Amino acid sequence: MTKWIVTDPQKCTACHRCEIACAMAHHGSCRPELARIRIHRFENPAYNVPVVCMACEDAPCIKVCPVNARVREVNGSVVTNTNRCIGCRACVYICPVASPAVNPFTGQTMTCDLCMDQEDGPWCVVACRVDGALWIDDGDRCSLQSARAQAGRVRSVLYGAPRVRAHKKGHL
Amino acid sequence: MKIVVVGNGIAGNCVAFGMRARSRDHEICILSAEKVPEYDPCALPYFIGGDVPHEAVFRKSIQDYRRHDIDLMLDQRVVAIDPRDRRVTTAQGREVPYDKLVLAHGGQLFIPPIEGIRLPGVFNCKQLDAAKQLREHNGRRAVVIGSGAIGIEVAEALHKKGFQVTVIELLDWVLPALFDRETAQRFEAVLADSGVRVLKSEKVLAVEGNGTVSGVVTDKRRIDCDAVVVATGVVPDKSMAATAGVDTERGINVDRHLQTNVADIYACGDCIETVDSCTGEDVMFQLKHNAIDQAAVVVANLAGEPVSYAGAYAFARVHFGRMHAVSFGKSTLSTQCQLGDLKIVERENGPDYLRLILKDNLIVGGQAIGKFADYAGFFMGAMRRGDDFAYLRRSRASVCSLQNHYRWAQRLIGDITGLC
Ligand SMILES: Cc1cc2nc3c(=O)[nH]c(=O)nc-3n(C[C@H](O)[C@H](O)[C@H](O)COP(=O)(O)OP(=O)(O)OC[C@H]3O[C@@H](n4cnc5c(N)ncnc54)[C@H](O)[C@@H]3O)c2cc1C
Numbered sequence: 001m002t003k004w005i006v007t008d009p010q011k012c013t014a015c016h017r018c019e020i021a022c023a024m025a026h027h028g029s030c031r032p033e034l035a036r037i038r039i040h041r042f043e044n045p046a047y048n049v050p051v052v053c054m055a056c057e058d059a060p061c062i063k064v065c066p067v068n069a070r071v072r073e074v075n076g077s078v079v080t081n082t083n084r085c086i087g088c089r090a091c092v093y094i095c096p097v098a099s100p101a102v103n104p105f106t107g108q109t110m111t112c113d114l115c116m117d118q119e120d121g122p123w124c125v126v127a128c129r130v131d132g133a134l135w136i137d138d139g140d141r142c143s144l145q146s147a148r149a150q151a152g153r154v155r156s157v158l159y160g161a162p163r164v165r166a167h168k169k170g171h172l
Numbered sequence: 173m174k175i176v177v178v179g180n181g182i183a184g185n186c187v188a189f190g191m192r193a194r195s196r197d198h199e200i201c202i203l204s205a206e207k208v209p210e211y212d213p214c215a216l217p218y219f220i221g222g223d224v225p226h227e228a229v230f231r232k233s234i235q236d237y238r239r240h241d242i243d244l245m246l247d248q249r250v251v252a253i254d255p256r257d258r259r260v261t262t263a264q265g266r267e268v269p270y271d272k273l274v275l276a277h278g279g280q281l282f283i284p285p286i287e288g289i290r291l292p293g294v295f296n297c298k299q300l301d302a303a304k305q306l307r308e309h310n311g312r313r314a315v316v317i318g319s320g321a322i323g324i325e326v327a328e329a330l331h332k333k334g335f336q337v338t339v340i341e342l343l344d345w346v347l348p349a350l351f352d353r354e355t356a357q358r359f360e361a362v363l364a365d366s367g368v369r370v371l372k373s374e375k376v377l378a379v380e381g382n383g384t385v386s387g388v389v390t391d392k393r394r395i396d397c398d399a400v401v402v403a404t405g406v407v408p409d410k411s412m413a414a415t416a417g418v419d420t421e422r423g424i425n426v427d428r429h430l431q432t433n434v435a436d437i438y439a440c441g442d443c444i445e446t447v448d449s450c451t452g453e454d455v456m457f458q459l460k461h462n463a464i465d466q467a468a469v470v471v472a473n474l475a476g477e478p479v480s481y482a483g484a485y486a487f488a489r490v491h492f493g494r495m496h497a498v499s500f501g502k503s504t505l506s507t508q509c510q511l512g513d514l515k516i517v518e519r520e521n522g523p524d525y526l527r528l529i530l531k532d533n534l535i536v537g538g539q540a541i542g543k544f545a546d547y548a549g550f551f552m553g554a555m556r557r558g559d560d561f562a563y564l565r566r567s568r569a570s571v572c573s574l575q576n577h578y579r580w581a582q583r584l585i586g587d588i589t590g591l592c
Binding site (some may be wrong): 009040042047049060063064066067068084086088089090092093094095096097098149150151152154156157158 | 212214215218223224228231460461464465487489491496498500545546547548549550552553556557577578580581583584
């Protein structure tokens with residue numbers, strides 16, 4: 001990946017402009033259900049977590065798709081091939097933060113493609129009005145690894161924390 | 173170095189192509205019992221039901237093997253391994269020498285010893301040629317023996333094709349390996365609503381037919397049908413490995429580098445017995461994502477990096493019509509004979525249902541239907557991290573801070589379940 005999206009839950013105000021921009025960019029509609037970015041709001045203490053696909057390095061969604069519809073694009077993003085997707089939601093369930101959204105019209109899943117067809121880059125980033133809440137990075141301010149870690153896509157979540165455990169005979 | 177892979181399935185291909193991606197130096201050969209390039213067994217039920225076309229089942233084309241200089245030998249079923257002379261023999265009479273051997277021959281369909289089980293009209297969904305036969309079968313009434321994930325998927329496929337479908341399950345509820353009774357009952361209600369008949373605690377005694385299938389006899393009744401699908405599970409074929417003196421139990425025994433007890437023989441995929449990444453128990457999950465992870469470990473070790481396998485994980489989604497469900501980790505049944513303080517947390521909201529299984533305050537498994545299923549990844553994350561919910565409950569204030577990257581995920585779990 002040469003570019004990735006970075007978010008800051010402490011700065012995000014949950015104005016939902018990013019969601020609407022995303023739905024517009026991909027579907028020409030302002031329905032937030034069609035967005036590939038979603039904000040989780042928390043109160044007390046308050047912060048808002050924008051959730052978007054981070055195209056995990058060893059992406060589990062690619063491995064669990066029964067029809068091999070989750071594919072990595074040249075720009076590094078991991079997207080759903082809508083010619084294949086049967087809407088089984090395996091990718092939603094395996095994602096540590098349920099980042100794939102289900103298109104309410106087709107039942108197929110969709111995730112961030114970094115707006116690869118858009119000249120201005122990701123529309124969510126263009127739409128965000130809060131400095132430092134949502135931006136696109138190429139390693140300048142935040143490495144891909146730490147962007148993924150901050151978004152909760154860390155190894156221990158994806159593959160389990162290394163724990164002392166009993167191994168069968170051969171495993172010692 | 174010549175690497176020979178037995179089995180042209182998912183694990184075998186990941187090993188061969190993964191090895192090729194690392195180096196052009198080695199000779200790589202795949203021996204395949206079938207006559208086609210790699211396909212995905214997971215896609216077969218959807219192929220039968222017409223959701224995906226024939227070509228979408230394949231993960232590779234014949235050209236892919238040529239382009240990557242991988243010698244794919246079709247229609248060669250390995251029957252014996254000679255570890256001293258380092259060569260394998262196929263049923264077709266070929267002898268192939270190796271320097272490193274990778275056993276990736278998957279599992280075999282378990283065919284219950286029932287009278288009439290070999291009659292024409294008895295199908296399965298294990299391999300592509302079998303799935304093709306079932307797809308081409310034009311009938312009206314089908315009986316699916318076994319209500320595991322594959323049985324349910326095949327039932328849905330046949331239901332879509334217009335069959336009147338009966339599913340027969342020996343145990344007391346459907347999807348017994350994935351679901352507890354409470355979850356299964358909700359799933360069964362959806363099956364019944366769609367017109368699929370589910371017969372539980374019922375044993376198939378015989379398949380009847382004069383030349384071709386005409387019915388199934390159980391310990392409770394006789395059911396008219398023109399098709400029977402065997403979906404009673406997959407078991408590894410251990411006999412071939414045994415010819416080399418490879419240790420087997422339920423599957424092939426491997427160490428943490430996925431090497432067998434015989435020098436230069438590795439094994440991965442459905443044919444091995446492995447460990448659960450969360451509990452350390454010996455398991456046979458036989459799932460695609462585990463096969464892919466294991467193949468990557470074999471590749472690293474073949475290349476001289478002593479990478480250890482972190483273990484397998486149970487994860488399966490199931491659906492019928494518009495109902496979507498998920499199961500991960502352990503079910504209540506599989507925790508039954510263990511020590512520890514078990515706790516079940518349930519949430520219900522209309523058709524949506526959540527059931528989490530906690531042992532000593534750690535999530536060890538769960539099942540969810542509908543909206544709750546969307547949070548499965550959060551629960552699995554907590555399970556894998558080993559989040560202690562007693563601790564999280566006590567330290568609620570610090571749980572709320574964002575210092576830790578997944579604190580918000582823990583808060584979300586707390587909001588849904590009240591666990592913290
Ligand atoms: C209908 C169906 C649906 C499934 N759905 C899912 C799902 O949704 N999610 C999931 O995680 N898993 C699913 N699975 C399981 C998944 O397909 C397997 O875990 C995965 O294919 C394992 O890969 P493998 O390479 O170990 O074995 P396989 O893919 O079975 O490949 C083994 C290959 O070896 C060949 N072979 C066998 N014996 C020999 C021999 N002696 N010599 C040479 N070749 C041999 C076989 O012909 C086969 O091609 C499903 C399986 C089936 C059958």
